[in-house]
Amino acid sequence: MKGKPLVSIISAGLSKFGKLEGLYGREIFAEAVKEAFDRCPNLNPKDIQALFVGHMGESYEHQGHTGATLADWTGLLHIPATRTETACASSGAALRIGIFSILSGLYDVVMVGGVEKMTNRTTPEVTEFLAMASDFPFEQWHGITFPGLYALMATAHMHKYGTTEEQLAMVAVKNHHNGFLNPKAHMQKEVTLEKALSSRVIAWPLKLYDCSLITDGASCLVLTKPELAKKYTDTPVQIIGTGQASDSIGIYERESFTSLIAAKLAAKQAYQMADVTPKDIDVAEVHDCFTIAEIIAYEDLGFCKPGEGGRLIENGETTLEGSLPVNTSGGLKAKGHPVGATGTAQAYEIYLQLTGQAEKRQVENAEIGLTHNVGGSGATAAVHIFRRE
Amino acid sequence: MSEEKPFTIEQFYKYISQGKLMGGKCKKCGTIYLPPRPVCTKCHSKDFEWIEIQPKGKLLTYTIIHVAPVQFQSMAPYAVGIIQLENGLKIPGIIKNVEHDKIKIGMELKVVFEKTPVNVSQWPQWPRYYFKPA
Ligand SMILES: [Zn+2]
Numbered sequence: 001m002k003g004k005p006l007v008s009i010i011s012a013g014l015s016k017f018g019k020l021e022g023l024y025g026r027e028i029f030a031e032a033v034k035e036a037f038d039r040c041p042n043l044n045p046k047d048i049q050a051l052f053v054g055h056m057g058e059s060y061e062h063q064g065h066t067g068a069t070l071a072d073w074t075g076l077l078h079i080p081a082t083r084t085e086t087a088c089a090s091s092g093a094a095l096r097i098g099i100f101s102i103l104s105g106l107y108d109v110v111m112v113g114g115v116e117k118m119t120n121r122t123t124p125e126v127t128e129f130l131a132m133a134s135d136f137p138f139e140q141w142h143g144i145t146f147p148g149l150y151a152l153m154a155t156a157h158m159h160k161y162g163t164t165e166e167q168l169a170m171v172a173v174k175n176h177h178n179g180f181l182n183p184k185a186h187m188q189k190e191v192t193l194e195k196a197l198s199s200r201v202i203a204w205p206l207k208l209y210d211c212s213l214i215t216d217g218a219s220c221l222v223l224t225k226p227e228l229a230k231k232y233t234d235t236p237v238q239i240i241g242t243g244q245a246s247d248s249i250g251i252y253e254r255e256s257f258t259s260l261i262a263a264k265l266a267a268k269q270a271y272q273m274a275d276v277t278p279k280d281i282d283v284a285e286v287h288d289c290f291t292i293a294e295i296i297a298y299e300d301l302g303f304c305k306p307g308e309g310g311r312l313i314e315n316g317e318t319t320l321e322g323s324l325p326v327n328t329s330g331g332l333k334a335k336g337h338p339v340g341a342t343g344t345a346q347a348y349e350i351y352l353q354l355t356g357q358a359e360k361r362q363v364e365n366a367e368i369g370l371t372h373n374v375g376g377s378g379a380t381a382a383v384h385i386f387r388r389e
Numbered sequence: 390m391s392e393e394k395p396f397t398i399e400q401f402y403k404y405i406s407q408g409k410l411m412g413g414k415c416k417k418c419g420t421i422y423l424p425p426r427p428v429c430t431k432c433h434s435k436d437f438e439w440i441e442i443q444p445k446g447k448l449l450t451y452t453i454i455h456v457a458p459v460q461f462q463s464m465a466p467y468a469v470g471i472i473q474l475e476n477g478l479k480i481p482g483i484i485k486n487v488e489h490d491k492i493k494i495g496m497e498l499k500v501v502f503e504k505t506p507v508n509v510s511q512w513p514q515w516p517r518y519y520f521k522p523a
Pocket of ligand 1 (some may be wrong): 430
């Protein structure tokens with residue numbers, strides 16, 4: 001498998017991200033699917049043989065059984081339609097399963113994607129639903145919130161490596177700048193370092209601008225066998241590496257609070273399969289559910305040494321003009337984090353980058369891209385590596 | 390040989406309600422789990438024994454939670470931390486009886502068991518514990 005394409009992406013779609021009033025999750029997903037078909041005139045809905053979709057919570061819309069619901073609303077009946085759930089990495093897992101379904105030889109063309117409708121609920125409700133991704137009897141029961149878990153990692157990182165609150169805020173400033181350039185981002189406005197630093201505390205040391213947004217959105221990709229890709233498009237993007245791993249559901253049992261083992265393991269698998277090293281990556285979308293998560297991602301993915309993530313952002317290496325642009329889409333921070341949609345939304349941005357369609361956010365000559373999708377506080381991580389064909 | 394109580398979360402909390410912090414120790418490889426597991430991650434044995442863990446430790450990391458879940462809102466802002474117990478075990482909990490700006494990584498804390506009577510068998514009703522300076 002080393003360095004060989006596993007599958008090719010022949011099209012992709014993304015709904016607008018934001019507070020999409022009057023639209024239900026299935027209708028938002030239909031928007032993403034429409035774009036995928038519009039982008040690829042050679043692709044017929046009848047070509048899609050299976051659907052795998054990430055969706056985290058049935059609580060938001062009192063709607064489970066998401067696979068069939070989405071097939072029903074997107075003109076894809078009666079193909080097999082299955083939901084995957086790995087918290088915020090749900091569509092990263094859907095993508096992996098889509099890859100396996102093609103590699104198994106059973107299917108030629110499948111759709112993978114994800115959706116979450118969140119803004120119909122109050123912030124305390126969303127906070128409670130998101131907390132379900134963490135341990136209930138030992139973390140939630142003792143008053144630990146989801147931002148609180150990442151705050152525990154941030155405090156540990158600051159203590160061990162001298163990472164500063166300013167460096168955390170720099171992640172927000174960068175990602176808001178990128179989101180400002182992305183017409184589909186939830187927050188299309190710049191934020192200053194001062195404003196980020198003076199925003200209200202959510203879970204010290206994390207402030208409002210250290211946290212991702214409560215967002216509605218959906219994303220999808222169409223996958224096929226590499227040898228069939230050119231039948232559909234002149235500009236396919238290959239997936240050359242995939243990795244996924246798990247870790248203890250409670251963060252308190254982990255050896256380290258400054259690194260996510262699942263992310264490191266997933267990255268190792270993906271790098272080895274793709275036969276590339278961190279130095280080969282031209283553009284990456286990483287799981288910045290909180291600013292500290294992006295700094296830890298730099299380290300777990302090998303973009304810098306452990307402890308140097310704060311300096312990497314401070315030196316500007318991960319800005320659009322830097323040596324390794326990260327979260328060109330605006331990331332979860334500014335583009336938004338409709339949890340079930342995030343994994344394939346990251347892949348959508350990489351697809352745009354590697355096909356030269358990222359407009360004002362375009363990274364010149366981007367050839368190899370990476371996505372890093374984390375579930376909850378790191379009990380799941382999925383990493384994928386992509387190559388321009 | 391005396392019959393061991395089941396290695397369940399419910400039993401863990403029954404011990405908490407008696408003021409005891411108990412872990413499950415793998416009889417084969419010696420690994421201790423807090424909370425207990427039905428199977429050992431290291432050696433896959435299912436043969437365990439309960440052992441009592443000293444309810445004190447060192448603070449490893451902490452946060453001050455300002456935006457709290459509904460049932461904790463009256464306490465906010467409150468501190469939460471993870472402490473290092475003996476045998477490499479760790480648990481998280483709320484830190485009380487200390488001003489937030491006096492909290493320091495490495496400080497010694499002890500586990501205090503709340504006396505509120507609850508029916509542990511009625512999910513989810515578990516007794517709570519918290520940490521305070523030793
Ligand atoms: Zn064992």
